[in-house]
Amino acid sequence: MKTSILFALCGLLSLTVRAQVPQGFSYQAVARTATGDLLANKPISVRLSILDGLTTGTAQYVETQNVTTNGFGLFSLTVGGGTPTKGTISSVNWGSGSKFLGVEVAFDGTTNYQNLGATQLLSVPFALYAANGGTPGPQGVKGDKGDKGDKGDTGATGSVGSTGVAGPQGSKGDKGDKGDKGDTGTIGPQGQIGPAGPQGTKGDKGDKGDKGDAGSGVYTAGNGITITGNAIAAKDDSPTNEIQSLSLSGQTLSLSNGGGTVTLPSSGGPWFANGTSISTSSNGFGKGGVPNYAVAMGNGSTATGNSSTAMGNGTYALGENTTTMGTGTKASEAGATAMGSYNQDVTNALLMIGNGSGGAARSNALTVLKSGYVGIGTTTPLAPLHIANDEAVHAGSTTYFGTGGATLKLDNGTTIPILTSLTSYSRRMGLLVEADIVSEYNIVSARNVISSDARIKTILGLTNSQQDLQTLCRLAITNYTYKDAVRLGNTPQKKVIAQQVESVYPQAVQQRTNFVPDLYTLARVQATPAELTLTLPMAHSLHVGETVKLIDAQRGDLVEIVTRVIDPQTFVVSAKQTGAVEKLFVYGRQVSDFRVVDYEALSVLNISATQALEAQMQKLQAENAQLQANEKNMLSRLQILASRLNQLEGNMHGSYYATRRQVHRQTYAVKTAPTPIKPLAIR
Known part of the structure; x- marks a missing residue:
């Protein structure tokens, strides 16, 4: 330049x-x-x-x-x-x-x-x-007296004079600061022992003692009672004696109406009543813990499923391998856990956290199904995360989960409620996230709102719309399809490319850490307990320490680190997470400069550019209006000129014919004038 x-x-x-x-x-x-x-x-x-x-x-x-x-x-x-x-x-x-x-x-x-x-x-x-030796000119005239010179430098210090006589004594000075603390003195002799203090408070209760040795009690049957092994039964053969009942109190088994009692040995307990039978199980303990390995603890808790555990107040572990705790909780599905208070017992549940208020008002704050679907405020989640309840957000409080009017569409195509519109701070919200929400597919919402309060911003001034229009015109709209057609589909797209946007409008592009499908091929696997050797049909260009995403047909996405590179087509990863497999799909490597486009920034740029076009259009409209006015004025003037021309033509036409008539009359007069007769001459 x-x-x-x-x-x-x-x-x-x-x-x-x-x-x-x-x-x-x-x-x-x-x-x-x-x-x-x-x-x-x-x-x-x-x-x-x-x-x-x-x-x-x-x-x-x-x-x-x-x-x-x-x-x-x-x-x-x-x-x-x-x-x-x-x-x-x-x-x-x-x-x-x-x-x-x-x-x-x-x-x-x-x-x-x-x-x-x-x-x-x-x-x-x-x-x-x-x-350089030039000839000097003649001496000039004497100059004017110069200005007074600057003051000279201070002279050297003179020799020290003799000591003067002593002056009078000065006045008494101020009191000095307090001196530092002196050193600690030596320890004095020990004093006499004082009288005994008052008796201390009672200590905490000691730990429970070890269980005593088993007794040597024997089964003693009363009238109407039979004992067979560990089973004790009461039989009434009288057809008229049908109002007796069997009861158990500690180790005493009683039959009403004079039916007698029997004392059960303490070494065989604990004892449980089950209908008309009394039995003991060496594999369970607690009230209601009848099945093998069942445990019931607390007040009124019951464990009826094998290997079930019921704890707390009035909880019911009804299914096999179930666990209940809290108040009034219930679990019937095998392997389920219920906690909290008065949960709703859900089929195929894995975890239920109840927030009910009673047996007739059961509800769940959280439900996790065996499918992995999580429901918040719903017991029938329709997606991996389904939020159905709502909470109001007021000043001074923060609520993280609730309903919403908007929806979230997940990879499987399911649309679920996820977030309300946040028109004001007091509106209801379904999900509050203080970090990025990352999705590898669409985020579908009926309405999006973004923070834009002036009080959180430092205003730098208005933008230049003309420059924004030029920037917008340099953005390249590109036709493309996704490389990962399995997950993202192969529908042709018409959008921007982040790298091209970055070269024109860099503030609309951010960088993230993500995986790119740069390998995207099936690998042949050789497995050992410690590592997997993967061979690709093409060069991989991977390096030791790089992270790759692998896809297993059964377990889905797996992330591993390259530990060795064998050759341009073969590399090795650890088998700690992956385990022994025969085939793996190698998706691609992890990059730290994965670019994403802020389409909101592009939208705002488009608004500014549209404003520039609007200004240009208004200017053109004004110029067009002026041209139309000028045209109208010209037409008016042309009409006036045409009228005047017509008038002139009319005048000229009348003058022409008047002149012709005048000429005609004059010509006619000449033609019709009498010929004078010459007089005859007489000779």
């Missing part, structure tokens, strides 16, 4: 002739562009020439110098202090005619010098003429 420079010559500094005159003189200038802007902090190359007689005279001396302007575009140099390219400064004949200083400048490290003209040198450099 060619740059035109204007130099403002600030002055040439004169040199005083002394025993030895410096071979040079100072030159100072300000560099500006052709439009008058300062060239600040810019390196330039200056070529200086001493020209003889004229601005276009012969160069007696030429030199070049490289300088850098300061923040005000100013630069200074010494003519004669550069690199000579012709002659020497001392060889210039200052006594023969006028001398001119020619200045040429080049930029950006080139030698393409631009001639900026020449300036006549006046008195300053002629000290060099005197220094």
